[in-house]
Amino acid sequence: MTQPRPSHATRAVVLGGGLSGTLAAAALASHVDEVLILDHDVLPDEPKARPRLPHGDHAHMLWAGGADAMEQLLPGVIQECLDGGARRIPVPTGMVSYAPAGWFRRSWEPTHYLIGALRQEFDLVVRRRVLALPTVRVRCGVKVIGLLGNAARVGGVRVRNEDHEPETVRADLVVDATGRGSKAPTWLAEIGGPRVREITVDAGVRYASRLYKAPAGADENWPVIHIQADPRGGEPGRVASIISVGGGRWHVSLSGTRGGEPTAREEQFEDFAREARHPLVAEALARAEPISDIAVYGRTANRRRFYDRARLPAGFVVLGDAATSLNPVYGHGMSASALGALALRTVAESTPVPSSRFGMKAQRRIARPAADAWLLAVGQDRFYPNSIGAKPNIVDRIGARYVARLTYTATDSAVVVKSLTDVMTMRKRAGELFRLRVLVAAARGPRRPVLDAPPLTPFELAILRRAPMERPTAKH
Numbered sequence: 001m002t003q004p005r006p007s008h009a010t011r012a013v014v015l016g017g018g019l020s021g022t023l024a025a026a027a028l029a030s031h032v033d034e035v036l037i038l039d040h041d042v043l044p045d046e047p048k049a050r051p052r053l054p055h056g057d058h059a060h061m062l063w064a065g066g067a068d069a070m071e072q073l074l075p076g077v078i079q080e081c082l083d084g085g086a087r088r089i090p091v092p093t094g095m096v097s098y099a100p101a102g103w104f105r106r107s108w109e110p111t112h113y114l115i116g117a118l119r120q121e122f123d124l125v126v127r128r129r130v131l132a133l134p135t136v137r138v139r140c141g142v143k144v145i146g147l148l149g150n151a152a153r154v155g156g157v158r159v160r161n162e163d164h165e166p167e168t169v170r171a172d173l174v175v176d177a178t179g180r181g182s183k184a185p186t187w188l189a190e191i192g193g194p195r196v197r198e199i200t201v202d203a204g205v206r207y208a209s210r211l212y213k214a215p216a217g218a219d220e221n222w223p224v225i226h227i228q229a230d231p232r233g234g235e236p237g238r239v240a241s242i243i244s245v246g247g248g249r250w251h252v253s254l255s256g257t258r259g260g261e262p263t264a265r266e267e268q269f270e271d272f273a274r275e276a277r278h279p280l281v282a283e284a285l286a287r288a289e290p291i292s293d294i295a296v297y298g299r300t301a302n303r304r305r306f307y308d309r310a311r312l313p314a315g316f317v318v319l320g321d322a323a324t325s326l327n328p329v330y331g332h333g334m335s336a337s338a339l340g341a342l343a344l345r346t347v348a349e350s351t352p353v354p355s356s357r358f359g360m361k362a363q364r365r366i367a368r369p370a371a372d373a374w375l376l377a378v379g380q381d382r383f384y385p386n387s388i389g390a391k392p393n394i395v396d397r398i399g400a401r402y403v404a405r406l407t408y409t410a411t412d413s414a415v416v417v418k419s420l421t422d423v424m425t426m427r428k429r430a431g432e433l434f435r436l437r438v439l440v441a442a443a444r445g446p447r448r449p450v451l452d453a454p455p456l457t458p459f460e461l462a463i464l465r466r467a468p469m470e471r472p473t474a475k476h
Contacts, residue, residue, distance in 0.1 A: 009033040013171035020320030021177035022130040023341035026073045029133045031348040037138040047120035062115040065426030066335025069342040085246030086117035100230040101408035102450035112425045116243040151192040154316040172354040182322035194310040201389040202301035203381040204258025212250040212288040218463045227276040231383035236260025240273040240281035258386040264294045286468035308367035314356040324370035332373035335426045339369035412446035
């Protein structure tokens with residue numbers, strides 16, 4: 001239920017016009033008189049990269065939990081993405097996934113899904129929907145340089161406006177959704193606010209990604225192919241994945257941890273895919289045609305700032321990568337942001353936005369899905385050789401062994417597959433993995449041997465049996 005508004009007009013200012021920021025605006029649009037989005041860039045009106053989205057050229061998956069949250073915030077938005085060419089891929093049946101324990105079977109019910117599209121396409125659909133809301137407007141070319149207020153309450157932001165002149169923008173609530181580059185710790189220090197605890201786990205992951213034209217007939221029903229690394233294998237982890245993103249295109253992302261990173265060199269791209277734990281991705285690429293340059297990105301450290309445990313000033317909330325940024329290889333960034341925005345709306349439905357209690361209530365609710373995504377990411381990344389940051393302790397090692405057992409069991413257990421997928425797609429919290437039926441299944445283990453080959457359909461095998469395409473000879 002929407003709470004009565006105060007007698008004066010209320011305004012929320014959202015810093016950042018990316019996915020987190022626009023979803024935050026959607027969450028607040030019915031609970032204040034105005035939502036003002038401030039962004040440093042001119043936001044494009046077509047799906048193209050922009051400076052503040054340097055990882056936009058790399059593979060993105062919107063898991064079912066995140067898609068469900070987006071749909072609650074903006075009914076019909078997922079169908080708009082699909083109408084624009086995105087693909088709805090059933091999970092687990094639409095995935096060919098090679099985990100450290102082996103191949104997952106695809107014979108289970110498709111209980112979940114993911115949406116495959118280019119990140120710029122997601123952003124554009126959401127941005128258009130949000131900016132059409134009557135209470136939302138945007139100002140571009142505005143650089144935020146600090147907060148207004150003190151340690152008790154934030155009352156707006158200081159900016160350099162479109163003319164590069166200093167200006168103050170008043171607000172009842174400021175939401176920082178500026179991403180990995182957030183300056184919130186500095187801004188808080190400048191007004192006497194708290195020092196926020198921060199931890200980092202950095203496996204040194206670098207991405208190399210490009211688009212391919214899919215082989216004839218291999219677009220509409222082509223599965224996600226994901227060759228995972230083994231964090232406990234004692235060597236740098238190499239990951240290779242293919243996601244069909246509509247329009248006859250495959251989005252291919254390769255990644256490697258510190259000491260095993262891919263490069264932007266043309267002649268090395270498919271060779272790197274072949275060096276992953278299984279060459280399936282490389283075999284598929286040999287039958288496809290590259291149609292874009294190789295984009296490389298390396299700012300992938302997991303970093304968590306515990307704003308939910310700090311005594312923040314009233315009127316200030318941090319959302320998305322600005323609070324918890326994740327190694328993109330696990331695909332949880334967009335979903336965690338969407339669930340965080342939905343949490344923001346949930347609090348706004350019970351607590352007036354200008355209330356001194358609103359900020360901390362919202363920050364704690366936002367932190368829950370982000371904490372689950374964090375555990376999924378760092379539970380793996382801590383174990384790679386040369387990983388920097390918090391090292392695994394005895395609890396981490398026990399937890400990792402249990403997850404490894406679950407993954408092994410999931411190669412032949414519908415119960416464990418369902419629970420793991422619930423958590424991976426962010427439809428349920430990590431506690432799902434400790435239910436009695438899951439513990440019993442994990443203790444029992446798989447009843448059939450692990451598959452010794454990828455679980456491909458006859459259609460998929462026929463594609464991979466085609467003659468490889470000829471590649472131009474590299475010039476020296």
